[in-house]
Amino acid sequence: MRKRLEELRSRGLLDEETLNRLTAPGPDLPGGGAVAVAVACGPSSKAVARSSRGRVEALAGPDETVVASSD
Known part of the structure; x- marks a missing residue:
């Protein structure tokens, strides 16, 4: 992960x-x-990461505003 x-x-x-x-x-x-x-990079992109404790999702809108959520 560090890499x-x-x-x-x-x-x-x-x-x-x-x-x-x-x-x-x-x-x-x-x-x-x-x-x-x-980390979502660029307009309208999505990134999802998972760990043993849950999931993190980042969404970048068309204007590159990023919204992140986790569970």
């Missing part, structure tokens, strides 16, 4: 502080460390 997050970082889609928080061990993350990250 994919670092790829997002290299594309300028994720800052260093967020990368560090998402890859921090155990107690820093709710639910014991399960993380899913979805």
